Amino acid sequence: MRAVDLFAGAGGFSTGAKQAGCTVVWAANHWRAAVDIHAANHPETAHACQDLQQADWRDVPAHDILLASPACQGHTSARGKEKPHHDAQRSTAWAVVSALEYHRPPVAVAENVIEFLNWALFPAWRHAMEALGYSLAPHIIDSADHGVPQHRRRAFIVCSRSKNPLQLRLAPRAHIGADKIINFGSGKWSDIERPGRSAATLARVAAGRARFGERFLMPYYGSGSGLTGRCLSRPLGTVTTVDRWAVVDGPRMRMLTAAENRDAMGFPETYQLPAQHRQAVHMLGNAVCPPVARDVIAAVLETV
Structure with missing residues (x-):
């Protein structure tokens, strides 16, 4: 299965996709530092550094599954007081619709904070996806249930070109304590x-x-x-x-440490991080936990 990764960031979605047996053929993010880290860890993937709302989807390779993690800062309650730029961050989700309109892969998986499902424009976003022929199945997943030593509840929206939504069967894994990552x-x-x-x-x-x-x-x-x-x-x-x-x-x-944060996110020990601690933590905090991505994508592949 060929995958593309939108808003690729630190590369958690791509890492999980590879662990599930996919080939990630293209990945993009607007932040050059994040693209460079993704490229260092995924050298076989073609990369683009750009605002995905301005992307020309003709330049993106054909693929079987689209992975996307639009900006979450405009949705999460952790952002603090509402600010004008949060509107721009929330609008990044429309890039997913634009990409799917052009390529129409069989499956897409969008990840975000749970509050994304309460976005005022989520019904319109969902309607746009359905107009393209996709059935949507939101799944609320805690990373701790997938062998990640961290409680991190996120929405994974499985979008399939099928008559009925794909309800995944995800077997829970044993919880791992934080003591396993502390040095x-x-x-x-x-x-x-x-x-x-x-x-x-x-x-x-x-x-x-x-x-x-x-x-x-x-x-x-x-x-x-x-x-x-x-x-x-x-x-x-x-x-x-x-x-x-x-x-x-x-x-x-x-x-x-940055390494402990990396391990808490479920990235491999060999995964390269930025040399600057603050930058590494920022990328990791925005990332998808690879083991969760692996389990979700593997379950999708078993279902389609």
Whole structure:
């Protein structure tokens, strides 16, 4: 099966597609740094760096399955206050319709945050897809159910040129704890009790110690695990585009390394990342978890 990957980013969809037995023939993203990382990890794939809303789909190779992860920032509640540029981000989903109108592959899979399904224009987007002959089957999937050491709930919309929507049968895999990805011998540690440490951080550390002892995780947020800490035997919470998760080890603490974020997303250990930590975390936080993509695409291939 030949696949193309729109909004390819760090390459999680492409990596999962390859693991499911597909050949990714073309991938595109508007961000040059992301395209370069994707190309480094997928050298056999043709690449384009462009705004996909301006793409000429005649330049894209024929394919059997289209994979797409339009911008999610305009949909997610994590974005904070609504801003004018969120309209532009939400509109990237129409590039999927445009690509499918030209190529009409048998199957497409679109991934986004769950809030995408509540987008004011989602009914119109769905109607446009159906007008092209596609039946849509949204699936809400938690990455932790697919062997990824992270809870990450996302919508995977399976679009098929079939009379009825494809309802996938996805067998759950055993959960993996965050302790499997933490390397206590790496990273830049600092003393918890140091001048300038915020009172909120110290309170989170104290709450975590009371529940879990000397080793645990905590996010830099003030709700949920941000108030209580998180046991290392559980999957990590959602990886975001900025440093979120800190690991506490006795009197010291640090943020997760880029490699640990990579492992929390389910990328192979050999997967190349940007040298700059902030850039690596940003790409990973925007990515699709490869094991989830693998399982979804494999289930699609078994069904069509």
